[in-house]
Amino acid sequence: MKLVVAIIKPFKLDDVREALAEVGVQGITVTEVKGFGRQKGHTELYRGAEYVVDFLPKIKLEVAVADDQLDRVLEAISQSARTGKIGDGKIFVSALDQVIRIRTGELDGDAL
Numbered sequence: 001m002k003l004v005v006a007i008i009k010p011f012k013l014d015d016v017r018e019a020l021a022e023v024g025v026q027g028i029t030v031t032e033v034k035g036f037g038r039q040k041g042h043t044e045l046y047r048g049a050e051y052v053v054d055f056l057p058k059i060k061l062e063v064a065v066a067d068d069q070l071d072r073v074l075e076a077i078s079q080s081a082r083t084g085k086i087g088d089g090k091i092f093v094s095a096l097d098q099v100i101r102i103r104t105g106e107l108d109g110d111a112l
Contacts, residue, residue: 001096001108002070006061007035007089008081013059019080020063023072026112029062038086058089064096064112 008016013030020028034055065073074091082088101111 001099001112002065002067003094003096004061004063004065004070004073004077005092005094006063006077006081007033007058007091008061008077009083009087009089010057010059012081012083013061015080016061016077019076020073023076024069025063025065025073025076027063031060031062033058033060037090056087064099066109066112 006016010032017028035058036054036056061077063073070093074093077091099108099111100106
């Protein structure tokens with residue numbers, strides 16, 4: 001089992017959610033976050049004063065998947081979140097040692 005964490009642009013959330021549903025993902029966790037990478041923020045004007053916006057709004061998606069689903073999930077996220085411009089985001093994959101469904105006590109693959 002793997003935990004896939006993706007940082008994407010906020011306006012791409014619906015596209016990514018639909019793409020994940022098409023490949024059979026049944027649940028995702030979405031968090032509104034702020035951060036920056038190579039983008040390094042940008043400068044804005046507000047009431048005549050210039051200021052730097054260091055942390056840009058992003059969406060963090062977390063998806064727990066079975067090993068055999070991983071490639072399809074990564075492809076779905078990559079394709080649907082891509083704009084071709086800087087700041088499209090990143091995908092991180094890590095191993096999941098154990099998953100437990102709280103309501104039923106199911107373990108691992110059954111809990112997904």
